[in-house]
Amino acid sequence: MxxxxxxxxxxxxxxxxxxxxxxxxxxxxxxxxxxxxxxxxxxxxxxxxxxxxxxxxxxxxxxxxxxxxxxxxxxxxxxxxxxxxxxxxxxxxxxxxxxxxxxxxxxxxxxxxxxxxxxxxxxxxxxxxxxxxxxxxxxxxxxxxxxxxxxxxxxxxxxxxxxxxxxxxxxxxxxxxxxxxxxxxxxxxxxxxxxxxxxxxxxxxxxxxxxxxxxxxxxxxxxxxxxxxxxxxxxxxxxxxxxxxxxxxxxxxxxxxxxxxxxxxxxxxxxxxxxxxxxxxxxxxxxxxxxxxxxxxxxxxxxxxxxxxxxxxxxxxxxxxxxxxxxxxxxxxxxxxxxxxxxxxxxxxxxxxxxxxxxxxxxxxxxxxxxxxxxxxxxxxxxxxxxxxxxxxxxxxxxxxxxxxxxxxxxxxxxxxxxxxxxxxxxxxxxxxxxxxxxxxxxxxxxxxxxxxxxxxxxxxxxxxTNLSVPLIALALIFVFGAAWALAGTGKKRVCEGKTWGCGYYNLDSRTEYTATAFSKPFRIAFSFFLMPYTKTEKIRESFYHVKSFKYEVFTTPVFRRYIYEPTLNVIIKTAQAMRKIQPGSIHVYIAYIFITILALIIFVGRS
Amino acid sequence: MKTALILIQILLLIAVSPLVSGIIRKIKNNIRMRKGASVFQPYYNLAKLFGKEEVVSDTTSWIFKAAPFVVLASSVCALSLVPVFASTLSFSNMGDFLAIIFILALGRFFVALAGLDAGSAFGGMGSSREMFISTFVEPVALLSVFAVSLNAGSTNLAAVSAPAGLKLSSIIASLSLFVVTIAETSRIPVDNQETHLELTMIHEAMVLEYSGKSLALIELASHIKQVLFFSLIAAVVIPWGDFALKMAAVIAAVSLLEVSIAKMRLFRAVDLLSFALVISIMAVIVSAAGY
Known part of the structure; x- marks a missing residue:
């Protein structure tokens, strides 16, 4: 040992x-x-x-x-x-x-x-x-x-x-x-x-x-x-x-x-x-x-x-x-x-x-x-x-x-x-x-x-x-920033607050903001060969004739899970289910297994 | 002494940068059989904007106020790395060819954030599209830089811009860098500087909320970025011949391209950039072959 x-x-x-x-x-x-x-x-x-x-x-x-x-x-x-x-x-x-x-x-x-x-x-x-x-x-x-x-x-x-x-x-x-x-x-x-x-x-x-x-x-x-x-x-x-x-x-x-x-x-x-x-x-x-x-x-x-x-x-x-x-x-x-x-x-x-x-x-x-x-x-x-x-x-x-x-x-x-x-x-x-x-x-x-x-x-x-100096870059950035700031500070400084431009509408709220989903949409389209996006549209009805609102959801296909992990898991589960047949729950069968195993071992050991 | 010369070069380039835009506009107008505004119009615009009252949306934060200064700082900082009038005239101990790409990304990041800050859908749309385009520009720019740097044996801009013998791969790389320039300076066919139709613009949509001095700073930064890219092609990638002549050629090429084709749809622009990516890969392959 x-x-x-x-x-x-x-x-x-x-x-x-x-x-x-x-x-x-x-x-x-x-x-x-x-x-x-x-x-x-x-x-x-x-x-x-x-x-x-x-x-x-x-x-x-x-x-x-x-x-x-x-x-x-x-x-x-x-x-x-x-x-x-x-x-x-x-x-x-x-x-x-x-x-x-x-x-x-x-x-x-x-x-x-x-x-x-x-x-x-x-x-x-x-x-x-x-x-x-x-x-x-x-x-x-x-x-x-x-x-x-x-x-x-x-x-x-x-x-x-x-x-x-x-x-x-x-x-x-x-x-x-x-x-x-x-x-x-x-x-x-x-x-x-x-x-x-x-x-x-x-x-x-x-x-x-x-x-x-x-x-x-x-x-x-x-x-x-x-x-x-x-x-x-x-x-x-x-x-x-x-x-x-x-x-x-x-x-x-x-x-x-x-x-x-x-x-x-x-x-x-x-x-x-x-x-x-x-x-x-x-x-x-x-x-x-x-x-x-x-x-x-x-x-x-x-x-x-x-x-x-x-x-x-x-x-x-x-x-x-x-x-x-x-x-x-x-x-x-x-x-x-x-x-x-x-x-x-x-x-x-x-x-x-x-x-x-x-x-x-x-x-x-x-x-x-x-x-x-x-x-x-x-x-x-x-x-x-x-x-x-x-x-x-x-x-x-x-x-x-x-x-x-x-x-x-x-x-x-x-x-x-x-x-x-x-x-x-x-x-x-x-x-x-x-x-x-x-x-x-x-x-x-x-x-x-x-x-x-x-x-x-x-x-x-x-x-x-070939040089790279991060402190120098930081200094240059700060210097130009400061110079521009000082320059912009001269002269008349008139700043007034207003509303965000909404094409003439002035009560924009958070619903008109660009969302994360919208932001990533061009990327979703450009990489659609890999992401395979799909949408689900659901109509929420008040009655059969009147659709109250729409629910629209975008999903992307989890490629690795769907094409690698799920098939593998399925094979494992199926194999396990097939193996279950040898385990019927009857004590007689188990004794038979033990007997066969011992027999096989005796033959294996006594082989030489 | 050298530092002073570099500073003079930077200031000179900043001073002429609006002129370059003015000349391009003039050429475009003349080709379209219009008289067009004076070549000094961009200066008048800047002067006007500097004197104007500024309107700031009440939903914005300090990001919105800081972004114009950051984008100007990043443009000028990147410009100081480019040797234009002589191959040693740049702050080469500060950064190299690759650093320029990263420094310009800083300004873009902030303007894109500012686009989202006002909470309007236009700004968000502009930010999303600008980041989308620039994402695909990045590998093209890098491979072009790699191709010419492999020829020079270093990413040091002084070494790259020192004439060493005309190489085919450098010319191919300048082609892909030209597409990068078109995309980065928001020109047709990728973007259109002249449009004010909210749904088609990219860069203009992103800065829609800006006015007054802040807008002037952002416009100045765009002019500087344009001069930077033009001089990269004219002075660094093809370091032979007369600088003024090459600059004129780039200006002419950009103006001709702008009047002769239509703006592409957003996803067609990706095709253009993929095409540029293939050209830049070609440049690396040709460079690896020793030409």
């Missing part, structure tokens, strides 16, 4: 420390936020339960990124999954939560099964669960076994990360949890899957074939586009954010996949640079997505609804929430001078430098990946114009939105703290890259001495001559 002797070793290399920092950056503000969030509507017992579950959940994530033993890793991983399941079903009175929790726990265990299988295969060669033994064993493993382990790890961690088509649980589970937990789940928990990929595929297994990186890149591009297109169609504020997590995991994996390609191509500088870009987007996404989920939670707390079509005008009632949500929205839309812009620019640069260094079809492939990232960026910006515009601007669309009040101090301070972090991560890009080079060097096993992607403390320079 050698394998039961577990060395309880913890790992504190730069890769683990980086992920620890990510966990801390999001968890601490979320915890502060939860003070206000849980204040009303929960009993004392519930509060104690929520707090202890949350702390245990955070601790389990800390364990996931620090253990140095695969067996312990699995234990921590399972602990994290179970604790997050309990948090998803925290509002157990809602049927939706229970359903979301079920989908989540089934999917996450499929993932864990694949990870366990991959570990057992490596264990067969290593004879120990220790990471260092794993790493040694992977050097000796045959190529086809390595390929199988890679696929298993990709499916296993991909399920947790939510890459398409394994993302199915994410838009159900994340919005259903309390908002501070959504923030931790979307901000940090899915990132532990990226940690798993980097740790086990790049660090331990070692990139063996070129197609590994290509596969990751293709999956990443698909995740980006599918995630953001579904997000555009979504009108539930938190569900929209959950779909954006799928998109952003795609962007992170673009960096990771590009790095895998460059490692195999023997280009260490680019491999480190691409992984830096991916990891930079990881920490950025953790912070701004955490911020956005907390903002959405504040809106939910104040109005009791997450449906954007019932919101509007909140910028006047909740100025703090609105301003901080705007910072998050701009960051996720990759607008300068915020952090999302820097990491997307770095990812694009990684692709550009890759295209420059490679020849022929790879030049085109990498350029197309970059183009798809640009398309994703455009779609994300549209989506956040919709999300912010419909939720916070113009007139309130319901009584709930009209009576909203700014949230409590603890929630506000968490929002402000996260916005400040978002801004700092954008301005301090050079310092971050210096740190990330060390982290990437640790993960890829490449010696990074002499690798420098910065010009000075304010300027990034992935290639000599």
């Amino acid at each position: 050698e394998y039961l002797k577990i060395g309880f070793s913890l790992l504190f290399d730069p890769l683990s420390l980086f992920f620890l920092a990510v966990i801390a950056l999001v968890s601490v503000p979320s915890a502060v936020y939860s003070i206000g969030y849980l204040k009303e509507g929960h009993s004392r017992g519930e509060k104690i339960l929520a707090w202890s579950l949350m702390t245990a959940f955070v601790l389990s994530m800390v364990l996931v990124v620090t253990v140095g033993n695969a067996f312990l890793f699995l234990v921590a991983w399972e602990l994290m999954s179970l604790l997050s399941y309990f948090l998803v079903v925290f509002d157990h009175k809602h049927e939706k939560s229970v359903r979301a929790g079920t989908i989540y726990i089934v999917m996450t265990h499929i993932g864990t099964a694949f990870i366990t299988a991959a570990f057992l295969i490596i264990y067969k060669y290593a004879g120990s669960f220790d990471f260092s033994a794993f790493k040694q064993a992977c050097l000796l493993m045959p190529d086809n076994v390595k390929n199988i382990v890679f696929i298993f790890l990709l499916v296993g961690f991909g399920t947790k990360a939510g890459i398409v088509p394994l993302h199915i649980w994410l838009p159900y589970a994340h919005p259903q949890a309390p908002s501070h937990i959504s923030s931790i789940m979307s901000g940090v928990m899915i990132k532990t899957a990226i940690y798993g990929m980097v740790r086990f595929i790049i660090f331990i297994l070692g990139v063996n074939s070129l197609w590994w990186g290509n596969l990751v890149l293709v999956l990443a591009v698909v995740s980006c586009l599918v995630g953001v297109i579904y997000a555009l169609m979504e009108h539930d504020l938190k569900k929209l954010l959950a779909y954006h997590s799928v998109e952003n995991i795609g962007i992170i994996l673009l960096g990771v996949g590009a790095s895998m390609v460059f490692i195999k191509m023997g280009n260490p500088v680019l491999a480190v640079f691409a992984l830096c870009a991916g990891l930079y987007h990881l920490i950025n996404h953790a912070v701004f997505k955490g911020l956005l989920f907390l903002g959405a939670g504040a809106v939910y707390k104040a109005t009791g609804t997450r449906n954007m079509e019932n919101l509007g005008g909140l910028i006047k009632l909740m100025p703090w929430t609105a301003a901080t949500f705007l910072v998050g929205a701009m960051a996720i839309s990759a607008l300068p001078p915020f952090n999302g812009f820097v990491s997307e620019w770095l990812t694009l640069q990684a692709f550009f430098l890759g295209a420059l260094a490679t020849a022929g079809s790879y030049k085109i492939f990498l350029s197309l990946c970059a183009a798809m990232l640009a398309l994703t960026g455009g779609l994300a910006a549209s989506c956040f114009v919709k999300a912010f515009g419909v939720t916070f601007l113009a007139m309130p669309r319901s009584a709930h939105a009209r009576e909203a009040k700014e949230v409590s101090l603890s929630m506000k301070s968490a929002l402000v703290a996260m916005s400040v972090l978002t801004i700092i991560l954008g301005l301090a890009a050079s310092l971050m890259i210096k740190i990330l080079v060390v982290v990437s060097g640790c993960a890829t096993g490449i010696n990074t001495v002499g690798m420098n992607f910065t010009l000075n403390n304010f300027t990034l320079a992935p290639q000599s001559g």
Whole structure:
């Protein structure tokens, strides 16, 4: 029983420390936020339960990124999954939560099964669960076994990360949890899957074939586009954010996949640079997505609804929430001078430098990946114009939105703290890259001495001559803004208030506002080949002759659920029903089964 | 010294930017056998708007007031990255070719939000359509940038705009960048600057609620953005020959295109942009082949 002797070793290399920092950056503000969030509507017992579950959940994530033993890793991983399941079903009175929790726990265990299988295969060669033994064993493993382990790890961690088509649980589970937990789940928990990929595929297994990186890149591009297109169609504020997590995991994996390609191509500088870009987007996404989920939670707390079509005008009632949500929205839309812009620019640069260094079809492939990232960026910006515009601007669309009040101090301070972090991560890009080079060097096993992607403390320079200075851009923007403001302030200043132009009608109300559904209609039509939208019209009649009103609803076809998950589920259920025939409930038959089994075993044992 | 020269270049370009619009209008009118307004009409318009009283809808928030300044700031900031009169005349330590796309997106984001802020259906419609068009413009712009940067070996604009030998891929990329320019400057066939029929306009619908100084700032920003794109094609993508001549050629091409075809339906515009995407992919392929 050698394998039961577990060395309880913890790992504190730069890769683990980086992920620890990510966990801390999001968890601490979320915890502060939860003070206000849980204040009303929960009993004392519930509060104690929520707090202890949350702390245990955070601790389990800390364990996931620090253990140095695969067996312990699995234990921590399972602990994290179970604790997050309990948090998803925290509002157990809602049927939706229970359903979301079920989908989540089934999917996450499929993932864990694949990870366990991959570990057992490596264990067969290593004879120990220790990471260092794993790493040694992977050097000796045959190529086809390595390929199988890679696929298993990709499916296993991909399920947790939510890459398409394994993302199915994410838009159900994340919005259903309390908002501070959504923030931790979307901000940090899915990132532990990226940690798993980097740790086990790049660090331990070692990139063996070129197609590994290509596969990751293709999956990443698909995740980006599918995630953001579904997000555009979504009108539930938190569900929209959950779909954006799928998109952003795609962007992170673009960096990771590009790095895998460059490692195999023997280009260490680019491999480190691409992984830096991916990891930079990881920490950025953790912070701004955490911020956005907390903002959405504040809106939910104040109005009791997450449906954007019932919101509007909140910028006047909740100025703090609105301003901080705007910072998050701009960051996720990759607008300068915020952090999302820097990491997307770095990812694009990684692709550009890759295209420059490679020849022929790879030049085109990498350029197309970059183009798809640009398309994703455009779609994300549209989506956040919709999300912010419909939720916070113009007139309130319901009584709930009209009576909203700014949230409590603890929630506000968490929002402000996260916005400040978002801004700092954008301005301090050079310092971050210096740190990330060390982290990437640790993960890829490449010696990074002499690798420098910065010009000075304010300027990034992935290639000599190519510079990006976020503080300078911010300064230029502020300077021109200020100059224009001063110029506009001179002369006569005559501003009068009026009504919005309504073609001569002057009693426009919230019903004439553009809705989220209308905003996304051009996209729904342009992507109709994928979304397959259909409408339902219902006539509400007073009598047979008089139609009082129409009810008109637009739906999109959930492609993955309908064409992948439902058929699979049907096959499983049918097989189970067929199997039921051998279980008739009669004790005689069962005794016969036992007899036949024993007979077969005797024959099997006595065979030699 | 260099900084001063760059600042002079920026101010000069800002100063002539309304003139470019004026010239295009004049050419269009002359082709249509009309006399047309003076080429300085855009200046008179700006001066008039600056002196006018401003009407602000009572449903709007600070986003509506800030948006004109943000869009102007983003246009000028992007303009400062473009080397026009000499390949070193730009703030190349501030950002590169890719950064221009991102910085312009900032202004668009705010104007689109401002379109939604007044609560009118026109503004929302304009915002939705503007974001829709610009979403499909983005990959085309990026691939064009990639093609010319791959030729230059860097996304640094000084390197890109330094003449190194005429490449076929740069010319193809300038074609797709021309379509990007048409879409970004709201010109026919994607959008129509002259229309005031609420249902067909895109950019104009979005800024329908603006008046007075705010409208003047937004119009100035549009003029600047137009000059920026024209000089990108004239000075950066095809860095050979006389700048004034190339600028005149771009202006002539835009005016001729505007008078010779009709505005496309919104979803036909997507077809045009898909066509431009194919051209830009061609540019990358030709560049990968070494031409």
